[in-house]
Amino acid sequence: MWRMIYSFRAAMRFGGYKPKPLTPLSASRWIKQFPKQDRKLAVHLLDNIYYFSEKRTQKILVDQNAALMKRLVNSGLTPKKFIYVSVHDAGSSSPVMLNLLRDAAGLERLGCKFVDCRDSMRLNKTMNEVGVGALIYVDDFIGTGNQFCAERDFAAKSFIGTFSEFLVAPSICEEAYYQIGERGIEAFTGHVHYKAERPLHENSTIFAEEEKERLELVCKGVNNKFGLGYQKMATMVVLYRNAPNTVPAVLRGSLNQTPFFGIFPRTTDLPVRKIG
């Protein structure tokens, strides 16, 4: 009975997860995969998820961006001097977030500029044209910060002019904060994801050690190498359009979703329909 109640609750909370919408039935099925003694722990794990629905994501982006714009305008810059930069490949989350923000905040009409971080030539030309302004990177979630910093550092070789740098993202991990700060990039975010709020992280005390060990074993059974996610970050942030690769494997499930079925499979975890 309790399982059904929690399944309904999970479906209500995470129903809008796009890669695979959650139903009460699938939530119940997910819980049932755990050994009986760990099922309540699995539910407790779900309680600690920081879920960013599309609405919430958009609100954070728009609100944080508004706060940033206000500061920039007060410092004497006009929106025409703002260069919004997407990071990572086309089709990845950053361009999607940028589009979401652009449309919701009417950035185009304000005369802001948009550049892909990988297009160094265009970035160079745009910065040269603007001269003095602000570079605003937009992304959905920053985990270790390594990927973001690597892309930004490469692009930095082509920087021209006097620019302040900012990052707008719904959620940023504690680990990334140092790296980003080291570069003097100021983050505008709705949520800083601390290690202490991740039940399976070694720094967290949400679960008892013994409980943590048991769940870690289940995670390793699903994915031996990345049981606790990339670099054992064990993050609990899930965005409506995908779960980061830093979440524990029990949330994502096995590749192709067998033998372990995930509650938040990444798009790359789902089986691909055969062509032809």
Place this chain on the structure above:
Amino acid sequence: MPTLKPSQPPVPTIIPVGELRHLTPDEIKPSSNNPRHLFDPDQLLELKKNIGEHGVLVPITVYRAKGQTKFSILDGERRYRCVVELKREGRGGKGGAALTLPANVVEPPTKIAGLLYMFSIHNFREAWELMPTALSLKVVMEELEEHDNRALSKLTGLSDAQIERCKKLLTFPEEFQEMSLDPNPTTRIPSNFWIEALPVLDLATEQIPTISKLGRNRATHKLVDKYRDRKIKSVIHFRRIMEAYELTEEEPATRAKLMRTLEEFFLNPKTETRASFDEFVIDKKKVQNALGACEGFLAQLQRFKLTYTTDDEERANLRRALREVRAYCKSLEQALIGSDDPEVPHD
């Protein structure tokens, strides 16, 4: 402000106008080019030791970019890095106070001033891709309408050779320049490729009618495709083509054959640089002759059985001659280390 005569306007002060403040490292933003590996670690260690003992005595120069809460460094990156490291090590200032840096806060630099500062950073940096530098140099040349190498060298601190190389890169259309700005190192075309390919492209488009008809851009694409297809295994192999061209100067028949081979090289995606041009450069023959010379030299010396001689002067002469031989052999041996397909060096 001093004046020359009562009728003349005031002489502008030459003392840098800036507000002197004491900033903690947290209030400062490092250079956007992240010069983590810019400086000689030994020198930095010496400076750090000095700062640890006496603090920062000479103020750094910073500015605040519009909207930024932190101050960006214009001058004093090394002092800043030392203080950051000292802070990480848990060292404090005098009397246990927080470590701070005296800083002259000035107005943000103009685009050109910022660029020139960036060049000064690039000069410290090793393994820096040349293309971003070339693009920055282009802005300097356009904004200041200055194209003379010596003047540009003075402005930027780049060497004459570096400026020349940058200028060569800038002769290529943007679509090719972009290939050197590819963030993916596995698909990026190194800047050296364009510099080495330039004389070959000039030669082919000027002297081979079919390549001329093909057009310079399409000919360049053919070379890029070959490089990506590993048919040009190293960018320095372009030199082989130019060497072959020079060597055949007085042999019209061989020169004609070379040009046909070059045409084939451009038009046939399967042809490889060395396989195509090795026959024109007499490398092998030279090496074989050198091998023979080594063997003959050793055999002759051994035949003399010269382990001692009574004539002091002659002995000194022989020792000097042997030292010269040894030095030359050593330098030659060093030069020949490695293979013919070295890792493509980045600028």
